[in-house]
Amino acid sequence: MAPEARELRPLPVPTGGGALLLPPLRRALAGEGPAVLPVPADDPVTAERLVAALCAGPLTPAEHGADAADGPTALVVATSGSTGEPKGVLLPAGALRASAEATHARLGGPGHWLLALPAWSVAGTQVLVRSLTAETEPVVMDTSGGFRPPGFAEAAAPLLARAGRHYTSLVPTQLARLLAEGGSGLAALRAFDAVLLGGAATPPALLDRAESAGVRVVTTYGMSETSGGCVYDGVPLDGVRVRLADGAGGSAADGAAAPDGRVGRIELGGPVVARGYRGRADLTAAAFGDPRDGWFRTSDLGRRGVNGRWEVLGRVDDLVNTGGVKVAPILVERVLAAQPGVLEACVVGVPDPEWGQAVAAAVVPVDPAAPPSADALRGTVREQVGRAATPKRVTFVRALPLRGPGKVDRTAVRTLFAPSK
Secondary structure, eight states: OOOOOBOEEEEEEOTTOGGGGHHHHHHHHTTSSOEEEEEETTOHHHHHHHHHHHOSSOBOTTTTTOOOTTSOEEEEEEEOTTTTOOEEEEEEHHHHHHHHHHHHHHHTSOOEEEEOSOTTSHHHHHHHHHHHHHTOOOEEOOOTTOOOHHHHHHHHHHHHTSSSOEEEEEOHHHHHHHHHHOHHHHHHHHTSSEEEEOSSOOOHHHHHHHHHTTOOEEEEEEEGGGTEEEEETTEEOTTOEEEEEOTTSSEEEEGGGSOTTOEEEEEEESTTOOOEETTOHHHHHHHHOSTTTOEEEEEEEEEEOTTSOEEEEEEGGGOEEETTEEEOHHHHHHHHHTSTTEEEEEEEEEEETTTEEEEEEEEEESSTTSOOOHHHHHHHHHHHTOSTTSOSEEEEOSSOOEETTTEEOHHHHHHTTSOOO
């Protein structure tokens, strides 16, 4: 007899309303209810588009392994990657639980979680999964009016009053705001046993500021396809494997055997990996290969440093090819963000008739009325990263355009350098 199809139920979740997801998520993890597709209730156009694209009928084993009786799909997370095309990442209950348990093992044991991220993102949902796994009640911060440090302090107060360990998960923009404002928000942040930080590349200068302020930050790397972060502070969680794809498109040995300093496309494996994409056998085959292997091929470049920790150098398609030299934007961004008077920076490649692409930098100054010298910034990059990486164009902006939970919108940054018509 054919296995029974599993319903996929969309659940509109308002900003600050992550608690609404807890009951259906608990049932889905137990295999006693339908799989859940969280969508943003505050953005009905996006929600309708995601539901139309991803909820066409129930999940079945026949649909490219979308479900399995011995490991039910509990969650479908909508992601667009770099294409803007909605993709539904199929996450089995076992993968979500494995991620939550490995996180607690790395952080020092189960604890109480504060949700300050959108619940429809994988990072936000995992805060809820960890709470369910730890059998603790999460506190959900109301971010309907935006993320505000005083609101963070108010939400954290009842959670920090509970006995045990205390955790939260943030994106770099939120951390930067808490550090810049200080006061009650920063005081609350210091009281957490661990602050997971992911969703975007974090400038080393921001990490240094957090450490100096007494905040216990743990950087995370991962994505929806790996049940969220699976590499903490450059070290894979228990059971997670990392390797680099070789230049021919094949795969090198696992991370322990990878040559130090070699750059390649990152591949991630282990029990946290998703089944694939809803209704997209082509994309599933390209990114996951043989599902029995349990590997996911990311779009990120990385290397294993001399200290044995993994370092992410940005997306493959973010590399700037200028005059035949490939420049990793993150290396330039780190130098810029570390300079006096610079709050944030984003580096992109823009069309150039002579070089093919030119390195361009959008810089957020600490004081918009008194930005640092563009020539001085270029000189520092030339000295520390090399002549090819030196930005040919520098523009100062009040804030970097964002998409999703704190990620810089590089496409929008490129438009800042488009010729005026």
